[in-house]
Amino acid sequence: MKGMIFTEFLDMVEEKFGYETVDYIIKQAEDPEDGAYTSVSTYDHKQLVQLIVALHKKSGISLRDLQLVYGRYLFGRLAINYPRLLEGVTDPFDLLLNIELMIHTEVRKLYPEANPPKFIGEKMDENSLNLIYHSHRSMGDVAEGLMLGCGDYFGVKFEIEQEVIDKDGHVVEFRITKVRSE
Numbered sequence: 570m571k572g573m574i575f576t577e578f579l580d581m582v583e584e585k586f587g588y589e590t591v592d593y594i595i596k597q598a599e600d601p602e603d604g605a606y607t608s609v610s611t612y613d614h615k616q617l618v619q620l621i622v623a624l625h626k627k628s629g630i631s632l633r634d635l636q637l638v639y640g641r642y643l644f645g646r647l648a649i650n651y652p653r654l655l656e657g658v659t660d661p662f663d664l665l666l667n668i669e670l671m672i673h674t675e676v677r678k679l680y681p682e683a684n685p686p687k688f689i690g691e692k693m694d695e696n697s698l699n700l701i702y703h704s705h706r707s708m709g710d711v712a713e714g715l716m717l718g719c720g721d722y723f724g725v726k727f728e729i730e731q732e733v734i735d736k737d738g739h740v741v742e743f744r745i746t747k748v749r750s751e
Contacts, residue, residue: 573608575617581642590627597623614706633710640714648722661723662698666690696747707738
């Protein structure tokens with residue numbers, strides 16, 4: 570997993586919980602990098618999981634909620650750091666249905682060794698789509714947070730139903746519905 574995923578996580582923790590919490594979770598997770606991640610290096614995703622678990626123990630916030638918050642935060646940061654990837658996109662469904670083409674193709678150009686999750690989508694109608702996530706990392710809740718962050722970015726509220734397809738969470742189906750504003 571690319572280091573920028575780790576650096577953004579630690580930045581989010583510092584922003585929302587303070588530097589003392591960052592220091593605490595790094596120690597609790599027995600982080601081999603001691604929090605000194607570089608955005609372009611590659612690290613074991615299991616270490617991110619350990620940092621999230623340590624934050625859960627410190628904060629009392631559920632693992633799922635922490636991952637959702639992180640995913641939402643991460644989408645916002647990606648939008649700021651890579652605005653050209655979103656140029657010309659006006660509908661969040663267009664982005665979600667084309668993650669492989671619009672985002673992951675660019676990721677692989679920048680980082681040939683990267684192994685991002687795979688997404689297969691199908692638009693059901695104007696207000697709903699199904700998106701299937703495939704990843705050995707089993708981080709469906711972070712993926713859902715990214716989807717929510719995508720909706721936030723475009724000013725569209727989503728309701729998302731998540732169904733884990735296999736027992737390990739390597740395959741997850743998301744049913745995403747745009748919520749009509751009244």
